Amino acid sequence: MQIVYTDGLSEEEFFESVQHIVNVVSMYATSGSGWIIEKVEKLEIRFAKFNPIRGSTYIALRTELSALKCLLNIRNFNDPNCFLYCFTAAYNLQGKGCPLTQPGDRYSEKTNPATYARSNPLTHQAVGDFPMPMPIDKISAFERCNEVKVNGFRYEKKSLYPFRISNPNSDFVVDLLLITDGERYHYVLITDLVNLVRKVQGRQIDARAKICRNCFHVCSNNETLQKHEKLCYQFETCQVLLPEPDSNSLAFKKFQAKTTLPLVVYFDLESIIVPVSSVEQNPQTLETRVLDKHIPSGYCYVAISHGSPNLEFFHLYRGEDCMQVFVKQTETLAKDIYEKKQKHRYFTGAVGQAKELATHCWICETSCSADNEKVLDHCPFSNQFLGWAHSKCNLQRRTQSFVPIIAHNLSGYDLHHVVKSLHHCNPNNKFSIIPQTDENYISFSFKVWIKDIVNKNQNVIPIYEELRFIDSLRFMQSSLDKLVQFLPADSFDILDNHFEYCDQNDVKLLHGKGFYPYSYMDTFRKFKLKKLPPK
Template identity: 25%
Template sequence: MTPLALMIGGCEGIIEKMNTNGSGWVIVRVNCIDLNIAVGQRLRFYSGHASNFELPPLLKAKKAVINPPSTGSDCFLYACLAVLHHGDENLRKNPQRLSTYKDWLNDINLSGISLPVGLNQLNRIELLNPRLCFVVFSWSSSNGVSVLRQPRVEVACSRKVVLLLLLNKSANKDEEDKHWCGIVSLDRLLNSKSGLYHRKWCERCLSSFVTDQKLSEHRDQCYRSNEFAVKERVPTEKRSVLSFQNYFKTIEAPFAIYADIEAFNSPLGPHTREVMHQKVEEMEVSDNEQVCSTRSSSSSSHVQARPDEGMVTGKTVFISEHLPAAGGFLLVAREGMKGPPLKDQGHVKLDSSSNPLECMETFLHELERVAREVYDWNRRHSYQTAEADTTASQIFSESSNCHYCDRQFTDTNDKHYDHDHLTGKFKGAACSRCNKLAQLRRRFLPIFFHNLRNYDMHLLFSTALGNMKNWKLSVIPQTSERYMSLRIDFPIAEITLPKGKKKTIFFTLQFLDSFQFLNAGLDKLIRNLPLQDRKFTQQMKSCFPKLTNETLSIKGVFPYDFVKSPANLAVTELPSREEFFNSLTKTACSEESYAHARKAWKQIEAKKFARLHACLPAA
């Protein structure tokens, strides 16, 4: 690795380390860079004289390089002859025989050139051979191909270009231990199966092209000046402005899921505390005082700056770990859609278990089951025809611009009747391009958690998410352990294409954080919503008939520190007010809040604490 690459890698490592330390900082700008450059001349003295040289297996497999025979110091001569006469049938059959080259030994004039030939002698060799010029590359298994020497453009434009490879004979990279080889196919040498397959390469600037014609057009420009000819594509005047085009993201999804996860607040044991301590040391957590809930990569942990108990690391105290206990979700359908409702629509689905892994696996499997039902519903009922509407028809006929991009309709920019495929109602006149872009996403289901990135996401990743078969995960990271969004794609169907090929259809689950759209707690949000608009909250009365509007409208208190294990859910009475103490904020439960909790306990007719605990994700 070159010193410049090491320096750049070091800078990138510092930036990445800063972005992943959990502080939320991001790199805004680089104010200055002190760069010291020294002109290196070592490469020009490289010379090749190795005999009995074997090509590396990776390079040999490409079949792009000829390793000619030599007597030790004349490998440069035989490498050049191998390139110049590569088309000879006898050479192709016997490239390793010295006798194959005997008729061509005078094709290259090396008068006065000391052997072995070094890079610093190539200019003189070009003077002795007016029809030849030499381009020299190096190769390593780690860094690939790099350019060592390019001829001047006035020399290269009118001569036969000979491509040579100067290789290290051994791993110690001793500059006196080199070997010349001939490159007979630069395309095979540079191409790979990972995306640059069948590309055509320019030997001067190493730009690649799809066709020989494009390469030929490029070479005409590349050999006209000493500057490399890299063509800059400038957008046309019509496309010179970057505008929003993902109109499909503006179409409301047919269904959405609102979910929540509750957890046991299990105290940390001595062994777990030691493991957490080691992880914090490895991550080099800063000494800033933290009064928050943080999670490690293997478990979710409640931490607080309280030196009287727990394991202290700097000013961070590990007290307990959060283990998933219950997960609930509500499937909500878009209003006004035509078609029968789904059986899970409008009903809270709740899964609980004393085993955290089993709890989350059941929760995720239920989400996948509902997603498959949504996919089947969309296939049957999301292709509604446009409703006949005189007013809409008049608006459509009078429209002269697309209601998406505002481009004027012309003979080449057709007008289309854009309607809602779920309700059949007219939306506006759209051009053909925007009408295709604004398609309903029928294989997409958004799932909203409030404060997903700070809490629920950690519970998902630390338990069952990795056990889901055929789930492909992708995230939008904010730090190494904090993700703004999670996307899951899983196969849902398979179709047969016209030529008999099979194509797998994937469905997308998009986990989103509603806190990023509604930056407030649930208590404040529910108070801002009028009682008559709390439709889904009112549906809880079907499960708990005695619940009053007053109880549903107030955010109650919950003894999170009391729920340490499944055994706590079996108690038959509401815990005392002292058990409602919040160790995170170090605040006690007020008598008014405790009275509200007692009222809720009676109205839901709880015989065990587990019933009150089950109300949390439902609410």
């Protein structure tokens, strides 16, 4: 969306806006978003009357502000020059000109616009011709002409906050409070900002303290204030809203994120690297030269249940059709998981704790002494007793509807081979991809069709078991070789048990990366060799 401030939209401005939209769409599609713009359905142009914020004629202060003796509200009923009056009054109050008022003068004399008007020869008037009421976008030019810093503040809902903070380096600072009655705006001069912040916010601030106008942070002297402002002024002004006393605490509520997943699948695949013979590349072209072709040669996946030392599912396969077999086995895995979930849908195991002995909910860890508050919670996959919980907590702690399948560098390598073989699966299955680019996917969901059921309204509802492929490299930004080095030697129980009849010195080679001869294994025939050739 582009906003144009003008009395009329010219043809040139219209086509510039259209070209801006085209450029944004082009950059979005080519910067790796993964989305493709098919068409622009409509182009909408809206016209609205713009009423900019401009300080104008006099508006009375609110009751809570009028009692504060740190504001000067000049009563300009007949002209919109409140901005200029505040500038002149600030110049005088900071001792830069002739005194216009005396401490004993009445408040009506101090707020009389004639005291600060051009007709008074003692006043210091602003340099430059600026429209009145003063628009906010013209204040910067006013500052440059008059070597002044003009800061703007608002007061709403009994809260004071800045809306415009100036950066020019000047020792003449004008702090203005912008008030409104709903239709008009009016500037009020802040004569003592520290006192105003102390009274509005109810803070104990020393009268000699220095305050940051951008965030109202209090400093003891000018040196610490300058160090603070150097960092603070890098950020835009904002309003700080503190919570109410009865809602100023945070409590953890997403209990479903607290529990571990009942089942996780890990997989990896290997490929043979076949050299590709091609003609020499022309250095004048930008074509990519293909050196090798990666052909999947085998895969392995293991499914581990939380709290169990044994494998729930395991499959290892090698062959030229390994990816077709992988897709079929993935469907079988999903169906086996579904059947196991249905088998333990209702708890049939041993209760680990008597109901009357449970005094706290195992999920939220708060008291649940009454027996009618407690319900039994169990794992629908392993049929394991988890504990006694509040009924509400038990409903909130929903087990993940999907089973994660995790591979390292899945997005950059493994998933490319998987996606190419999906046409071998059941056509009733569903897929969904979260892309990062056209060739790089963040995650991939594989919903395996299990069966169709008919509900009471005679509608056919398909039942799916979702397997979600996740890249562990997005959570652990390091190679497998480095990650494995952090593991102790006794952390490879599954691997060691699988090769328990092999020489343990050879098995230890499998505890790391870099020993497999990728460049040598370029055909499936070499898998039949009993040993590798000499170096």
